[in-house]
Amino acid sequence: MTKRQDLAWWQKTIAYEIYPKSFYDTAAQGSGTIAGITAKLDYLASLGVGAIWITPCYKSPMVDNGYDVQDYRQIDPSFGTMADMDELIAKGNEKGVRVVMDLVFNHTSEQCAWFQESRKSRDNDYADWYIWRDARPDGSAPTNWRSIFGGSAWAWCEERQQYYLHTFAPQQPDLNWENPDVRRALIDIANFWADKGVGGFRIDAITYIKKPAEFVDGPADGEDGMYAVHAATANTPGILDFLHEFKAAVRDGRDIFLVGEANGVAADELGDWVGERGVFDMLFEFSHTKAVSCEDEVWCRPIQWKLTDLKRVLAESQANTADNGWYPIFFENHDQPRSTVNFFRCEGSTADKAKALGTVLLTLRGTPFVMQGQELGYANRVWKSLDEFDDLQTRSQYEFALTEGRTEAEALAGCNRFSRDNARTPMQWNDGKNAGFSEADTTWMPIHDNYAQINVEAESADPNSPLSWYRRLAALRAERDELVAGSFEELMAEDEQVYAFRRQGEGSAAVVLANLSDEPAAYDAALVAGMKLLVGTHGEAEAGSLRPLEAVVYGS
Ligand code: NOJ
Numbered sequence: 161m162t163k164r165q166d167l168a169w170w171q172k173t174i175a176y177e178i179y180p181k182s183f184y185d186t187a188a189q190g191s192g193t194i195a196g197i198t199a200k201l202d203y204l205a206s207l208g209v210g211a212i213w214i215t216p217c218y219k220s221p222m223v224d225n226g227y228d229v230q231d232y233r234q235i236d237p238s239f240g241t242m243a244d245m246d247e248l249i250a251k252g253n254e255k256g257v258r259v260v261m262d263l264v265f266n267h268t269s270e271q272c273a274w275f276q277e278s279r280k281s282r283d284n285d286y287a288d289w290y291i292w293r294d295a296r297p298d299g300s301a302p303t304n305w306r307s308i309f310g311g312s313a314w315a316w317c318e319e320r321q322q323y324y325l326h327t328f329a330p331q332q333p334d335l336n337w338e339n340p341d342v343r344r345a346l347i348d349i350a351n352f353w354a355d356k357g358v359g360g361f362r363i364d365a366i367t368y369i370k371k372p373a374e375f376v377d378g379p380a381d382g383e384d385g386m387y388a389v390h391a392a393t394a395n396t397p398g399i400l401d402f403l404h405e406f407k408a409a410v411r412d413g414r415d416i417f418l419v420g421e422a423n424g425v426a427a428d429e430l431g432d433w434v435g436e437r438g439v440f441d442m443l444f445e446f447s448h449t450k451a452v453s454c455e456d457e458v459w460c461r462p463i464q465w466k467l468t469d470l471k472r473v474l475a476e477s478q479a480n481t482a483d484n485g486w487y488p489i490f491f492e493n494h495d496q497p498r499s500t501v502n503f504f505r506c507e508g509s510t511a512d513k514a515k516a517l518g519t520v521l522l523t524l525r526g527t528p529f530v531m532q533g534q535e536l537g538y539a540n541r542v543w544k545s546l547d548e549f550d551d552l553q554t555r556s557q558y559e560f561a562l563t564e565g566r567t568e569a570e571a572l573a574g575c576n577r578f579s580r581d582n583a584r585t586p587m588q589w590n591d592g593k594n595a596g597f598s599e600a601d602t603t604w605m606p607i608h609d610n611y612a613q614i615n616v617e618a619e620s621a622d623p624n625s626p627l628s629w630y631r632r633l634a635a636l637r638a639e640r641d642e643l644v645a646g647s648f649e650e651l652m653a654e655d656e657q658v659y660a661f662r663r664q665g666e667g668s669a670a671v672v673l674a675n676l677s678d679e680p681a682a683y684d685a686a687l688v689a690g691m692k693l694l695v696g697t698h699g700e701a702e703a704g705s706l707r708p709l710e711a712v713v714y715g716s
Contacts, residue, residue, distance in 0.1 A: 174522070174637070177213045177531045177532060179192075179584055180193070182605060184200050185599070190601075191238060191603070192597075194239045201251060205256065208631075208635070214259060215494055218232050221269055223269070228270075233349065263361050263364060270331045271331075274335075278333075279317050281320065288336060293325070294322055302314060305386065306387060312386070328365070359417070360441075362421065362444075363420045367399070370397075400432060417442065420443050423445075427447045430480040431480060435485030437484065462577065471659060472653075486527065487524070487525060491534070492583060494531065499513075499517055511625065512708070514534070514537030515626050519633065519674050523713060525663065535627050536625075536627055539610070541608050543576050546572065549581050553580060557578070588611040589615055595607045640665075643670055645665060646663035656677070657681040658676070658706065671688050672713050673706060674710075674712075676709070679708055681705070691714040691716045693714055697711045
């Protein structure tokens, strides 16, 4: 049986995702800064957070908010300087909050010096650093692949008289990992950051780095006659060889972790990707987010899902990381709508939903990843028109909906429900100007209307708030070994209201029961026989029954 003392630091801690543009602004400019993260380290430590994943803050034209990197060795001036970053890493390490950098290695910005060279000719030193192909005889793109953000995955380069591949936006050309010089350059960048003392890396869009040997058209999967690039290129055999090379050159011998973002890897493939045999310490796979919302890449249609669908895929991920590797638990990130909307199909208070799902997040087996604002119980924002959105993907989803024959109202409703911007509105620190996020007159993204109630200051003072609940559960994890190291056994797997499981440790056990519905629910009181209530969202609880959206943790 696993013991807490045998686990690595990153398995025992809570990780927290920071979208730096929206975290805290120390420059009165309307968008967040690196110094703003340093200023809030004590807040993060108060949540039991030991690792902060910061989405890209490198020099970038910000077409995709930093996921289009111009220079991996510079901080974008809008966030501050490298000295600010060095200070954050150093102060964070002092306080036990390690910085996790986001490596965007499937593609660069078109402004990256490598691409600027590559585009000039077919025979310069960087000519083969990207994926270039000739046009078809009629001048059209080499294949009918549709990029993830919509439109063709190929863009024409006048200078070179060739097309280049972009899995995401045209401003994000894909790197050619077949070229050993590219791989060497990326490894050097990762080591540059590892040498600065960061605690790990989140590696972006990793399933797309290997392209198939032959580039061929796929069957049209939409009205536009195109075929999703994801289906054509994700998880191409041979990809793991690249990643083993990367792991050996960057991860081995260091006390850091690698978490890959791996859309396209199924829960039952986890064994090849993580742990002893694998290439990462943890892998963000999306079987559970897909179970509740996304039907396809380009336009998210609400689907009818049941709690048992969600529980089934989560149980699979738990099983597949039980003896090998480790699971990163997440219900939100900067690409997902807020979980209080995404993971519930019932009425009821947003705060109660945040606490019930937060209980699951902080007690499943694995390292919880909290998205900034999730601990406050954010809901989606109400977006009144397309103009209010910033995200390029949301805009293209809106356009795509119209080409599929939806009305403007339907397209806007879809964006409200699914837009990535829901996760990107600024942090709400207090009920003052701009929710305490910025002293500027305007902010880069609107502040949520609910900031007078939903903010760190107000929730810290309220023992029943989602924030207080997160702090309580973080303290419970620190005390109870089984919640960190214990095994996972699902209970009541067929129940459509209650998510229940048992964590068995060496000398102690816990049973978690979360009613994720807005109706009262019953369970067999024998499940918690001989145990005492450790924490409950609604105060005292009665064994055998749960109030709507009530969550409890019992322990022996
Ligand atoms: C995944 C990132 O999480 C997302 O925000 C980004 O747009 C794409 N990869 C492209 O880098």
